[in-house]
Structures are given as structure tokens and as C-alpha cells.
Amino acid sequence: MDQSTASLASAIGGRVRHERQARRLTLDQLSDLAGVSRRMLVNVEQGAANPSVGTLLRLSDALGVGLPALVEPPEAAPLKVTRSGEGAALWTGDAGGRGVLVAGTQPPDVLELWDWTLGVGDAHASEAHVAGTHELLQVHHGSVTVTVGDQKATLNAGDAIGFAGDVDHGYANAGTEPARFSLTVFEPGVGTSPKSNKTSKAAANDA
Structure with a gap:
């Protein structure tokens, strides 16, 4: 991976890990919910993989956050400008x-x-x-x-x-x-699907 790809992979990995831990999910639980192998999930969280769009969609749907949340800082802003070359x-x-x-x-x-x-x-x-x-x-x-x-x-x-x-x-x-x-x-309805509801139940069962 070149530097920009590596930086993006690291940022995505950090967001996936943050969202998973916020929901008190284990790696195995999120792997099962998203239909992504545990090895791939570990590599994503460590920033060692350049995951496909399909993999990112499965992870974001399972976490109930939507794809943009995995590539942007968690802080909400009333005005979000993406300059040319920053996407x-x-x-x-x-x-x-x-x-x-x-x-x-x-x-x-x-x-x-x-x-x-x-x-x-x-x-x-x-x-x-x-x-x-x-x-x-x-x-x-x-x-x-x-x-x-x-x-x-x-x-x-x-x-x-x-x-x-x-x-x-x-x-x-x-x-x-x-x-x-x-x-x-x-x-529509990201985070309200049966899959996302399973995420909450999995965390509760692990409590």
C-alpha cells in the first residue's frame, strides 16, 4: 500500500474497532454478524488490509453506522467540506x-x-x-x-x-x-435492520 492508502486503511481500522468496542462486540460476534472472516476483520482493525467496498458495506451495515461513518472522524459537524483530493x-x-x-x-x-x-x-x-x-x-x-x-x-x-x-x-x-x-x-434505515438489532442482542448476551 502507498502512504495515502495506508493512512486510510489505518483510519478505517480505528473506526471499525471503535464502533465494535462501543457496542461491546467481540471480533467473533462482529465477524458473524457481518459475514466477514475473523482474519479479515482483524486485518481491517489493524490497518493491515485494504478492504473492498463490499466488505466495508457489510461491516458498516452490521454496526449500523453507514459507510461514510467508517471513513470520517466521529465528531459531527454542521458543515463538512471535502476539498479536491481529500475524498x-x-x-x-x-x-x-x-x-x-x-x-x-x-x-x-x-x-x-x-x-x-x-x-x-x-x-x-x-x-x-x-x-x-x-x-x-x-x-x-x-x-x-x-x-x-x-x-x-x-x-x-x-x-x-x-x-x-x-x-x-x-x-x-x-x-x-x-x-x-x-x-x-x-x-435507508441503516441501524434499524434485523441485522443491526442482532448486534445489540449479541452485546447484551455478552454482558
Whole structure:
């Protein structure tokens, strides 16, 4: 990992550990709730891993905090400015693409704003998010093919699409030049799902 990636991994690890301990959960309990191996969870908390977006989503859902909470300081602020280059790069592609989380809100209804680039040939597949999740995407440069379930749509610069994020989906660049797009993800009821309720029960049972 380069220095910026290592710094982000360390910050994420500290937040995961803080949220887990605040809920009095053991590593095994959170591993079970999130469907993430104990080894991966340990590596994440130690900042020794560069976890996938899918892994971070599973951990944030299990903790009931939402993905933005894992990459931002815990203190709430009425005005949160993310300067150019300061977003959390949570995905990198083989052809140089990046998925950068630039802004987000707190639970229970979490809104995420992403700045994505896809190099030629880059593709990102995403697991289904929690029920009721919706995504909005607009292409700024190049072309992006969006797959939602068994449907596909190719968007060019200026085109936009809205779709349900609670089914498997993905974004790919099959064009001849790099592509860039903005993505907004709305995830409702974070921390109120049965999985999050299990988190509280697990902590109570361990008390």
C-alpha cells in the first residue's frame, strides 16, 4: 500500500474497532454478524488490509453506522467540506480507475456521494445493498455500461440513470477512453435492520 492508502486503511481500522468496542462486540460476534472472516476483520482493525467496498458495506451495515461513518472522524459537524483530493479512495481498478467517497450523511437514512473514474477495461461489480437502496449516476466523460440484475444500459457523457441498488449491479468501461461519473447512493434505515438489532442482542448476551 502507498502512504495515502495506508493512512486510510489505518483510519478505517480505528473506526471499525471503535464502533465494535462501543457496542461491546467481540471480533467473533462482529465477524458473524457481518459475514466477514475473523482474519479479515482483524486485518481491517489493524490497518493491515485494504478492504473492498463490499466488505466495508457489510461491516458498516452490521454496526449500523453507514459507510461514510467508517471513513470520517466521529465528531459531527454542521458543515463538512471535502476539498479536491481529500475524498476516501475505497476502490481502485486494474486500469487506473478509482471510486472515491467524497461526502456522506449519518444514519439512519444514509446518502453517499461518489466520484468515480474507470480506466479503459475497468469494471466494478457490487453486491446487492440493503432493501430500499437506490442509486443515481451521471456520466461526465466517456461512456459507462451499467448492469442491474439482468439489464444493461450504456451511458455517454451527460446521460444519467436511476436504479435500485438492492440487486446485484455493476459499472464498466468498454469504451476507448477513460470514463468519469458521479454516483449517489441512498441507503435507508441503516441501524434499524434485523441485522443491526442482532448486534445489540449479541452485546447484551455478552454482558
